[in-house]
Amino acid sequence: MPAMPHALDCPGCAAPELAFAAHDHAHCAHDALERAEAVTAANGARMTPVRRRVLEILLENHKALGAYDVLARLGAEGFGNQPPVAYRALEFLVEQGLAHRIQRLNAFTACTHPGEEHAPAFLICRLCHMVAEAEASAARTSLDAEAARAGFRVERSTIEALGLCPACQGAA
Amino acid sequence: MPAMPHALDCPGCAAPELAFAAHDHAHCAHDALERAEAVTAANGARMTPVRRRVLEILLENHKALGAYDVLARLGAEGFGNQPPVAYRALEFLVEQGLAHRIQRLNAFTACTHPGEEHAPAFLICRLCHMVAEAEASAARTSLDAEAARAGFRVERSTIEALGLCPACQGAA
DNA sequence: TCTATGTATGTAATATCATAACACGTCAAT
DNA sequence: ATTGACGTGTTATGATATTACATACATAGA
Numbered sequence: 253m254p255a256m257p258h259a260l261d262c263p264g265c266a267a268p269e270l271a272f273a274a275h276d277h278a279h280c281a282h283d284a285l286e287r288a289e290a291v292t293a294a295n296g297a298r299m300t301p302v303r304r305r306v307l308e309i310l311l312e313n314h315k316a317l318g319a320y321d322v323l324a325r326l327g328a329e330g331f332g333n334q335p336p337v338a339y340r341a342l343e344f345l346v347e348q349g350l351a352h353r354i355q356r357l358n359a360f361t362a363c364t365h366p367g368e369e370h371a372p373a374f375l376i377c378r379l380c381h382m383v384a385e386a387e388a389s390a391a392r393t394s395l396d397a398e399a400a401r402a403g404f405r406v407e408r409s410t411i412e413a414l415g416l417c418p419a420c421q422g423a424a
Numbered sequence: 425m426p427a428m429p430h431a432l433d434c435p436g437c438a439a440p441e442l443a444f445a446a447h448d449h450a451h452c453a454h455d456a457l458e459r460a461e462a463v464t465a466a467n468g469a470r471m472t473p474v475r476r477r478v479l480e481i482l483l484e485n486h487k488a489l490g491a492y493d494v495l496a497r498l499g500a501e502g503f504g505n506q507p508p509v510a511y512r513a514l515e516f517l518v519e520q521g522l523a524h525r526i527q528r529l530n531a532f533t534a535c536t537h538p539g540e541e542h543a544p545a546f547l548i549c550r551l552c553h554m555v556a557e558a559e560a561s562a563a564r565t566s567l568d569a570e571a572a573r574a575g576f577r578v579e580r581s582t583i584e585a586l587g588l589c590p591a592c593q594g595a596a
Numbered sequence: 597t598c599t600a601t602g603t604a605t606g607t608a609a610t611a612t613c614a615t616a617a618c619a620c621g622t623c624a625a626t
Numbered sequence: 627a628t629t630g631a632c633g634t635g636t637t638a639t640g641a642t643a644t645t646a647c648a649t650a651c652a653t654a655g656a
Contacts, residue, residue: 272574272575272576298632298633300633300634302633302634303633318612318613319613319614320612320613331634331635332634332635332636333635333636334635334636334637335613335614335615336614336615336616336634336635336636337634337635337636339613339614339615340633340634355527355528355582355584356527356582358612358613358614358642373567373570373571375571375574375576375578377576378579384574384576386567386570386571386573386574386576387570388566388567388570390566390569390570391563391564391566391567391570391583392563393566394560394562394563394565394566395545395558395560395563395583395585396585397562398545398558398559398560398562398563399545399547399558399585399587401558402444402547402556402558402590403444403589403590403593404444404547404549404556404558404585404587404588404589404590405587405588405593406547406585406586406587407550407585407586407587407588408585408586408587409583409584409585409586410527410528410582410583410584410585410586411563411567411581411582411583412527412581412582413567413568413571413576413578413579413580413581413582414578414579414580414581414582415571415576415577415578415579415580416576416577416579417575417576418574418575418576421575421577470603470604470652472604472605474604474605475604490641490642491642491643492641492642503605503606504605504606504607505606505607506606506607506608507642507643507644508605508606508607508643508644508645509605509606509607511642511643511644512604512605516604530613530641530642530643597656598655598656599654599655599656600653600654600655600656601652601653601654601655602651602652602653602654603650603651603652603653604649604650604651604652605648605649605650605651606647606648606649606650607646607647607648607649608645608646608647608648609644609645609646609647610643610644610645610646611642611643611644611645612641612642612643612644613640613641613642613643614639614640614641614642615638615639615640615641616637616638616639616640617636617637617638617639618635618636618637618638619634619635619636619637620633620634620635620636621632621633621634621635622631622632622633622634623630623631623632623633624629624630624631624632625628625629625630625631626627626628626629626630
C-alpha cells in the first residue's frame with residue numbers, strides 16, 4: 253500500500269480537515285481500516301471482530317454515532333446487544349487513537365488520520381451532522397498559555413466548534 | 425454598588441480567571457448575584473425564586489454541579505423535585521449568561537463575570553474539581569481561522585481544559 | 597376590576613447515555 | 627493441564643435529559 257501516491261490522489265486523506273469536501277469515501281474508509289490494523293499491531297493490541305466492525309461502522313460516513321446506534325448495528329449482526337459491548341469497543345478505539353469522542357454530542361466518530369500524533373479540533377455541522385477534524389495546535393498553544401497565566405497545568409483539552417459546513421451554508 | 429473600588433479589592437472579581445486563587449468568596453458570590461439581577465432586568469427577563477436559588481447554589485463554590493445535584497437541593501427546600509425544574513432554571517441562567525455548561529462534566533457552573541460579553545475557556549481541575557474561566561479569544565481566533573480554511577462557519581465553540589490547578593499540582 | 601395572554605412552575609412518564617459486577621470462553625506461557 | 631490475562635456476553639442499575647400536559651401566576655388591555 254503506497255502511502256504517498258494515495259494521499260495525493262485522495263482529498264479526504266491528503267487533507268482530512270476537508271471531510272466536508274467530496275472525496276472517494278470508500279477509499280478513505282478502506283485506508284483508515286488498513287492503518288488501524290497497523291496501529292494496533294504496533295501497539296501490541298488486538299483488533300478483534302467486534303472492534304473492527306465498530307470501526308467499520310464509524311467509517312461508513314463522517315458523522316458521529318451514539319454508542320447505542322453502534323450497539324443496535326452490532327446486535328443486528330449477531331454480536332452482543334448490551335451496552336458494554338459497544339462502550340468497550342468504542343473505548344478501545346479511542347485509546348488506540350482510531351476514534352474520537354465528541355463531547356458535545358455524546359457520540360463517537362472515526363479518526364480520519366489514525367497513526368499520526370494529533371489532538372484535533374472538531375467541526376460539527378448542526379444541519380447535516382457531519383464532523384471534520386481540524387488542526388488545533390495553534391488554538392491549543394493559546395489555551396495552554398492562558399492556562400499557565402492562572403497557574404493551571406493542562407493535560408487534555410477539548411476543542412469543538414458547532415456551526416455550518418460549506419454545503420449547509422448554501423442551504424441556509 | 426461602586427464597581428471599580430470593589431473590583432480592585434477582590435482578586436476573584438478583578439481577575440476571574442484566578443478563581444483558583446484565594447479570594448473573598450462570599451463577596452465574590454454576593455457581587456455575582458447583584459450583577460445577575462441587573463443583567464436579567466436589562467434583558468427584560470424575570471429572576472424568579474427558583475432561578476435565583478439555583479444561581480445561589482452554583483455560586484456556593486467554584487465547582488460544577490450536575491443538574492440532579494441542584495435538583496436535590498431544590499427539592500429539599502420545597503421547590504419542585506422533578507428534573508425539568510432544575511434543567512429549566514439552569515437553561516435560563518445559561519441563556520442569560522449567568523452560568524455555563526461544562527460539556528466534559530455534564531454539569532453547570534456559575535459565571536464569574538456576568539454581564540460582560542465573553543465566551544471563555546474552562547479550566548477543570550481533575551483532583552479538586554474546581555472550574556475557572558480563562559480568556560479564550562486568542563484560541564477562538566485560531567480555531568475560527570482553521571475552520572475557515574475548511575469552509576466551515578463557526579457559530580459556537582467549546583474550549584475546555586482538563587488538568588491540575590495550582591493547589592493540586594503541589595499535592596500531586 | 598376583570599379577563600385574556602404569555603410565561604413560569606409542578607408533575608408524571610419516558611428517553612437517552614453510561615457503568616458495575618459477574619460468568620464464560622479463548623489463548624498463550626508455563 | 628493449569629494458570630493467568632484478556633475479551634466478550636449478560637444482568638442489573640445508575641446517571642443524565644426531554645416530552646407532554648396540568649396548574650399557577652404576572653401583567654397588560656378591555
